[in-house]
Amino acid sequence: MNRWTPFEWITALRFLREGRMQTIFIVVAVAIGVAVIVFMSAMLSSLQANFLKRVLTSQPHIQLIPPNEVARPLRQASAGQVVAPVVQRPVQRIRSIDQWQKIKALLGEWPEITNVSPTMAGSALAIRGDASRSINLAGIDPEVYFKIVRIPDYIVAGRTRLLSDDILVGTELAKDLGVTVGEKINVSAATGASRVLTITGIFDLGNKGANQRTTFVALRTAQALLNLVGGVTTIDLTVGDIYAAESVAQAVQAATGVEADSWIKTNAQFFTAVNAQQMSNTLIRVFVGLSVAFGIASVLVVSVIQRSKDIGILRAMGTSRGQILRVFLLQGGLLGFLGSVVGAAAGGFALVFWHGYLRQPDGSELFPLVLEPSLFFEAVLLAALTGVAAAAAPAIRAAKLDPVVAIRG
Numbered sequence: 001m002n003r004w005t006p007f008e009w010i011t012a013l014r015f016l017r018e019g020r021m022q023t024i025f026i027v028v029a030v031a032i033g034v035a036v037i038v039f040m041s042a043m044l045s046s047l048q049a050n051f052l053k054r055v056l057t058s059q060p061h062i063q064l065i066p067p068n069e070v071a072r073p074l075r076q077a078s079a080g081q082v083v084a085p086v087v088q089r090p091v092q093r094i095r096s097i098d099q100w101q102k103i104k105a106l107l108g109e110w111p112e113i114t115n116v117s118p119t120m121a122g123s124a125l126a127i128r129g130d131a132s133r134s135i136n137l138a139g140i141d142p143e144v145y146f147k148i149v150r151i152p153d154y155i156v157a158g159r160t161r162l163l164s165d166d167i168l169v170g171t172e173l174a175k176d177l178g179v180t181v182g183e184k185i186n187v188s189a190a191t192g193a194s195r196v197l198t199i200t201g202i203f204d205l206g207n208k209g210a211n212q213r214t215t216f217v218a219l220r221t222a223q224a225l226l227n228l229v230g231g232v233t234t235i236d237l238t239v240g241d242i243y244a245a246e247s248v249a250q251a252v253q254a255a256t257g258v259e260a261d262s263w264i265k266t267n268a269q270f271f272t273a274v275n276a277q278q279m280s281n282t283l284i285r286v287f288v289g290l291s292v293a294f295g296i297a298s299v300l301v302v303s304v305i306q307r308s309k310d311i312g313i314l315r316a317m318g319t320s321r322g323q324i325l326r327v328f329l330l331q332g333g334l335l336g337f338l339g340s341v342v343g344a345a346a347g348g349f350a351l352v353f354w355h356g357y358l359r360q361p362d363g364s365e366l367f368p369l370v371l372e373p374s375l376f377f378e379a380v381l382l383a384a385l386t387g388v389a390a391a392a393a394p395a396i397r398a399a400k401l402d403p404v405v406a407i408r409g
Helices: 007-018 020-056 098-106 142-148 171-177 208-213 217-224 242-254 267-308 308-316 321-359 375-390 392-399 403-408
Strands: 060-063 113-128 131-140 155-159 166-170 182-188 194-202 213-219 236-238 259-262
Touching: 007 020, 020 267, 020 321, 020 375, 060 242, 098 113, 098 242, 113 142, 113 171, 131 208, 131 217, 142 155, 142 182, 142 236, 155 182, 166 171, 166 182, 166 208, 171 194, 171 208, 194 217, 194 308, 208 213, 208 217, 213 217, 213 321, 236 242, 242 259, 267 321, 267 392, 308 321, 308 403, 321 375, 321 392, 375 392
Parallel strands: 131 213, 166 194
Antiparallel strands: 060 236, 060 259, 113 131, 113 182, 113 236, 155 194, 166 213, 182 194
């Protein structure tokens, strides 16, 4: 040991070496606890990243929609009478957002908003021979829309070209109609307009219902079919901070007067599940941390009892109470630090192994692997601080020992 090494470090390391079996057991216990924390935290982060990837690449962060139509009854009553009319809710027809070009230009200047894409959506019928299927027709500007919804990432056949006579369809719809890339289908809208379109691409959104009904055409094509030339039914947005989408949506609604739904609002169940996972992970951390703290404290309490004579001799030789206190605090910190380093490495290795073992049927990864360096640093720091805190009571007890009583045993 270097002669410039502080007395507390020399004594703490010597005590740990002499009680090496106890040291090994507590280091292993701390390592197991930290490995569980690292594995669970990294797994939760990976699953959240996978959820976000699936949710945010298949829908806009914020969507502006026109208000619902509401019937306004005429109230007619003679003097002294009150009329309470019963009004049937009107059928919601396809409507365009008023002055959408002005709204688009306004939102394009907002620093929080990264992409603005007007869209025309409505129902139609896809027909090929004797087969017909109801579809959701979405008219888009591919250059902007594909920055919001990553359709090119889901293409399984063909390409994403969308000219005036092109259409992109889902895998299930292509199967139901018996068509493939390059073949033609007749698309007929409720307005009576119809058009023969060529399938240029087939996509798989990972959802059977979406693959059966969702189709994409050029914006002008949808406007013509739905008899709403120059109009759009929604305006899709993306924001820089995905978790601020709800607050931005509220600000957009206040500024434009158009209803704005964020992905946070439309995926409330997703957030409930994420919050439940985070709560479970927090509880696991707390209980594992408590078990680690009590383990370190119990070992150091036994060490104080076993070394009471050594402590008495050190006090009789002039060692201060503060030095004795620091000796046992150092032991707790070192036990926590050594165990956390081993545990963090073991937890990271276990997650890498688990990620490589779990695969989808096609061999692709089940979830993206997220290993943030900050997680390992925080786990090591937390375990070291827990070790110091757990050593506080035994250290205070050791510092208060009377030298004469300790030496006599």
